[in-house]
Amino acid sequence: MTTQETSAGSPHTFQVDLRGLVDLLSQHLYASPRVYVRELLQNGVDAITARRELDPGAPSTVRIEATGSALRITDSGVGLSEPEVHQLLATIGRSSKRDNLDEARKEFLGQFGIGLLACFVVAETIRVVSRSARTPDALPVEWVAHDDGSYTVRTLPATEHPEPGTTVHLVARRGSEQWFEAATVADLAADFGALLPYDVRVGDEPVTGRRPPWEAEHTSPTARAAALSAYCQDTFGFAPLDSIELDLPLVGIRGVAYVLPGVVSPAQRGGHRVHLKGMLLTDRAETLLPDWAFFVRCVLDTDSLRPTASREQLYEDETLAAVREALGDRVRGWLAQLATTSPERLRRFLAVHHLGVKALALHDDDVLRTMLPWLPFETSEGELTLDDLARRHRTVHFTRTVDEFRQVSAIAAAQGMAVVNGGYTYDAALVEALPLVRPATVVEELDASVVTAHLDHLDPASELALAPFLATARARLDPLDCDVVVRAFHPATLAAVHLDDRSARHERARADAEGHADDLWAGILGALRDEAPRARLVLNHLNPLVRRIAALPDADLTGVATDALYGQSLLQARRPLRPVDQALVNRAFGELLEWAAPAARGDQHGGSQATNR
Numbered sequence: 001m002t003t004q005e006t007s008a009g010s011p012h013t014f015q016v017d018l019r020g021l022v023d024l025l026s027q028h029l030y031a032s033p034r035v036y037v038r039e040l041l042q043n044g045v046d047a048i049t050a051r052r053e054l055d056p057g058a059p060s061t062v063r064i065e066a067t068g069s070a071l072r073i074t075d076s077g078v079g080l081s082e083p084e085v086h087q088l089l090a091t092i093g094r095s096s097k098r099d100n101l102d103e104a105r106k107e108f109l110g111q112f113g114i115g116l117l118a119c120f121v122v123a124e125t126i127r128v129v130s131r132s133a134r135t136p137d138a139l140p141v142e143w144v145a146h147d148d149g150s151y152t153v154r155t156l157p158a159t160e161h162p163e164p165g166t167t168v169h170l171v172a173r174r175g176s177e178q179w180f181e182a183a184t185v186a187d188l189a190a191d192f193g194a195l196l197p198y199d200v201r202v203g204d205e206p207v208t209g210r211r212p213p214w215e216a217e218h219t220s221p222t223a224r225a226a227a228l229s230a231y232c233q234d235t236f237g238f239a240p241l242d243s244i245e246l247d248l249p250l251v252g253i254r255g256v257a258y259v260l261p262g263v264v265s266p267a268q269r270g271g272h273r274v275h276l277k278g279m280l281l282t283d284r285a286e287t288l289l290p291d292w293a294f295f296v297r298c299v300l301d302t303d304s305l306r307p308t309a310s311r312e313q314l315y316e317d318e319t320l321a322a323v324r325e326a327l328g329d330r331v332r333g334w335l336a337q338l339a340t341t342s343p344e345r346l347r348r349f350l351a352v353h354h355l356g357v358k359a360l361a362l363h364d365d366d367v368l369r370t371m372l373p374w375l376p377f378e379t380s381e382g383e384l385t386l387d388d389l390a391r392r393h394r395t396v397h398f399t400r401t402v403d404e405f406r407q408v409s410a411i412a413a414a415q416g417m418a419v420v421n422g423g424y425t426y427d428a429a430l431v432e433a434l435p436l437v438r439p440a441t442v443v444e445e446l447d448a449s450v451v452t453a454h455l456d457h458l459d460p461a462s463e464l465a466l467a468p469f470l471a472t473a474r475a476r477l478d479p480l481d482c483d484v485v486v487r488a489f490h491p492a493t494l495a496a497v498h499l500d501d502r503s504a505r506h507e508r509a510r511a512d513a514e515g516h517a518d519d520l521w522a523g524i525l526g527a528l529r530d531e532a533p534r535a536r537l538v539l540n541h542l543n544p545l546v547r548r549i550a551a552l553p554d555a556d557l558t559g560v561a562t563d564a565l566y567g568q569s570l571l572q573a574r575r576p577l578r579p580v581d582q583a584l585v586n587r588a589f590g591e592l593l594e595w596a597a598p599a600a601r602g603d604q605h606g607g608s609q610a611t612n613r
């Protein structure tokens with residue numbers, strides 16, 4: 001024990017700096033001051049719901065008047081008694097909408113007890129005049145609160161609020177007048193409140209009353225489809241490719257997923273409009289659907305998903321995860337149904353969104369199975385589905401890059417090999433997944449050596465006859481790390497093909513690095529060297545031009561022609577030219593031009609003029 005006396009801690013209560021709190025709300029919680037209209041509407045709606053629990057026949061109206069510098073909103077709800085005003089309005093975080101266990105009650109929109117504070121983002125004073133439906137004889141109560149945290153409460157004569165319910169008066173904060181313009185308020189009320197179940201008006205204009213098309217009765221399926229589509233045009237501003245109705249009764253969800261008419265980036269997520277019991281919660285919900293479903297925009301009404309406190313996103317919980325899964329199933333089901341009932345519509349859909357479906361098929365075998373007959377791929381036999389290709393060939397080859405595909409597709413096609421261009425997003429991975437759904441199909445990656453192996457060797461006599469030409473050509477291309485071979489292959493119109501698989505390119509990059517490295521590094525890089533794979537110029541013995549070049553008597557001319565064939569094959573494969581390749585191509589063309597238009601004798605100095613003419 002110390003000799004010092006300790007004093008018993010006396011309890012204190014937190015002080016709240018209201019201005020600081022309002023700044024926090026406006027800068028960090030709410031995306032825009034516009035939400036103040038939503039919070040007011042929501043309180044009016046909840047009050048009506050509470051009153052109708054007591055008296056199911058009670059009136060259910062919300063009226064809003066905006067004047068440019070002030071706003072008044074009156075509801076025919078349950079109202080507040082004087083003790084309730086102190087307890088509920090003046091206590092931040094206190095709400096009548098939670099039960100004894102502090103659980104949010106399902107029938108109300110609010111739960112946090114901070115909604116009214118949102119009004120301070122745009123107003124300097126909030127005046128509430130309320131008359132309780134529970135104690136009809138009690139006088140109306142007036143609560144006036146200022147943004148410095150002070151408030152007053154008094155009772156008013158009965159004539160000030162003859163009926164039960166509540167009127168909230170706001171006076172605009174300086175600089176926030178724009179939020180009180182009549183047209184702005186009407187737009188905001190319509191955006192947030194159009195689907196509310198009660199009669200809401202701004203001035204004389206009804207905000208509510210039109211049932212959403214998924215709830216309304218329609219004379220025929222065509223009329224229903226037209227109404228759904230028109231709603232999309234009104235709400236999202238586009239005419240959908242199709243409308244997928246969403247209905248999950250277990251979680252009280254109804255709505256529509258609209259298929260976007262144009263391509264969207266898979267990275268672009270969300271933009272879904274989620275209503276909670278009619279009130280628009282957000283028009284930017286991102287997590288409602290699985291990522292792969294980026295080709296739809298949803299609008300839906302729910303009574304089970306929970307909002308975050310800002311009410312602008314959905315609270316990530318098990319219900320939301322289950323809903324996401326179920327909505328994903330619904331979109332997937334729509335795809336499967338389209339495949340069996342409307343192939344033409346499916347084709348139109350895939351023309352726009354095949355990327356999304358490919359992404360989906362990659363991690364969903366069912367979708368892969370269903371969509372396989374429909375997804376287009378670039379193949380050596382033209383645009384085909386993998387299903388078609390697998391039916392025609394036991395082995396399906398693929399390249400990992402577009403360049404590789406360009407190099408080999410013509411010859412592969414002529415050899416009867418099936419090659420898929422796997423260079424586009426998802427395609428290589430999808431081809432690799434093909435045996436999952438077509439187990440009899442073998443899938444192999446194609447490289448230069450596989451292609452060369454498929455090409456016919458020449459007979460020994462022809463090979464021997466070509467030996468002097470090959471020696472010249474090889475010597476010519478050796479400094480470029482390129483081998484020359486002659487094979488016979490179709491199409492005969494193709495004179496030469498430059499085969500260069502990725503391991504060869506990698507090896508050359510390593511060799512380049514070795515050339516530039518200091519001794520130590522050169523040693524280490526050199527130790528990595530395998531038997532260096534080289535690029536290969538494969539000349540086609542079936543091509544008449546190649547035969548004529550091989551028979552040229554002049555070694556210089558043979559060299560120039562070899563350079564030209566090499567340059568042409570590089571250009572055909574659309575490879576980026578290295579500086580050495582560039583120089584070679586220029587030289588070869590220059591020399592061919594000289595040869596085609598030789599300078600006249602005695603005109604050696606005027607040669608360039610002659611070619612320029």
Ligand SMILES: Nc1ncnc2c1ncn2[C@@H]1O[C@H](COP(=O)(O)OP(=O)(O)OP(=O)(O)O)[C@@H](O)[C@H]1O
Pocket residue numbers: 039042043044047075077078079080088089094095096097109110111112113114115116117166
């Ligand atoms: N128009 C109204 N009629 C009757 N009671 C009201 C009205 N507006 C507010 N209240 C009472 O004041 C309480 C606090 O309102 P506030 O808007 O701050 O929070 P909330 O609606 O309960 O929750 P949330 O923060 O989620 O909106 C409410 O729970 C309700 O009891």
